[in-house]
Amino acid sequence: MTVSDKTEVLKLSEPPKNGPLYRKAALGALPLPLVSARKSSLPDRAVRVDGVRVDQDRLAAYCKATDLRFGDALPLTFPFILTFPVVMSLVVQRDFPFVAVGAVHAENLIERTRDISVAEPLDIHAHIENLREHPKGLLVDAISEISVGRELVWRQVTTFLHQQRTSLSGGPKSPPKPDEVPPPPLRTWRADQQSINQYAAASGDRNPIHVSALGAKAFGFPRPIAHGMWSAAKILGSVEGRVPGKATYAVKFGKPILLPSTVNVYADQVEGGWDLALRNPKKGYPHLTGTLR
Numbered sequence: 001m002t003v004s005d006k007t008e009v010l011k012l013s014e015p016p017k018n019g020p021l022y023r024k025a026a027l028g029a030l031p032l033p034l035v036s037a038r039k040s041s042l043p044d045r046a047v048r049v050d051g052v053r054v055d056q057d058r059l060a061a062y063c064k065a066t067d068l069r070f071g072d073a074l075p076l077t078f079p080f081i082l083t084f085p086v087v088m089s090l091v092v093q094r095d096f097p098f099v100a101v102g103a104v105h106a107e108n109l110i111e112r113t114r115d116i117s118v119a120e121p122l123d124i125h126a127h128i129e130n131l132r133e134h135p136k137g138l139l140v141d142a143i144s145e146i147s148v149g150r151e152l153v154w155r156q157v158t159t160f161l162h163q164q165r166t167s168l169s170g171g172p173k174s175p176p177k178p179d180e181v182p183p184p185p186l187r188t189w190r191a192d193q194q195s196i197n198q199y200a201a202a203s204g205d206r207n208p209i210h211v212s213a214l215g216a217k218a219f220g221f222p223r224p225i226a227h228g229m230w231s232a233a234k235i236l237g238s239v240e241g242r243v244p245g246k247a248t249y250a251v252k253f254g255k256p257i258l259l260p261s262t263v264n265v266y267a268d269q270v271e272g273g274w275d276l277a278l279r280n281p282k283k284g285y286p287h288l289t290g291t292l293r
Helices: 018-028 056-066 079-091 193-203 213-218 228-239
Strands: 008-012 045-052 104-112 122-134 137-148 151-163 187-191 247-253 261-270 273-279 286-292
Touching: 008 079, 018 079, 045 079, 056 193, 056 228, 079 122, 079 137, 079 151, 079 193, 079 228, 104 228, 187 228, 193 228, 228 247, 228 261, 228 273, 228 286
Parallel strands: 008 045
Antiparallel strands: 045 122, 104 151, 104 247, 122 137, 137 151, 187 261, 247 286, 261 273, 273 286
């Protein structure tokens, strides 16, 4: 990660805990007296945590929750749960352009240069860039990188959408796409609350929209929804054993998976890798589309 001489670099001894981050995010959504309005630009700030060790019990729980293989090499998506609280420590700051509560995980891109061993100490660097308008709100890219010594082994771009009015809002809306009967799937999944609770415990991501009926309704969902990165990890089980050490994995999240639900799973081999998708079994709309190369 490249930072300028003016960048404020926060050096932490360990990744933050998710619980206090969620409490800080909730407090950040409250209007406080004598606090100026949020800035319209990103603060020049980064976070660094060196020498992070993987907890093998946590890794085993993650693999059980996502049906991925537990072994010496980390699953492609596992570092996400190590970097997520580091990224969130930037988003929950009061001078961030929008509040963390209600932000949506829209897209995710992972680039890995090689397999990462469970035993390797990991240095995590994170910053946020590319604040931009979208018809539905504001987008930002959270950049997180993991190095072993001087070697960059894993990099991620997590795109968040905060829904609000912008100068691009209010334009003509595209007509809704007609429902389509989806083709026969590779298999189907049953996404239920028990599975998501397992993932929440393993990942530390106990966001109320995933684990609480009341919390989900507070943010406009009729029922709790599955974590996007749970589905992004679990679908890799369809091609496990065929994911090379050097890989690029890009996903876009569509309509959330309401719990409980059945979803269609697709994994199509193409030149250079795989096209992956999760779709509604009746109406065909996507919950996730991804490319693994």
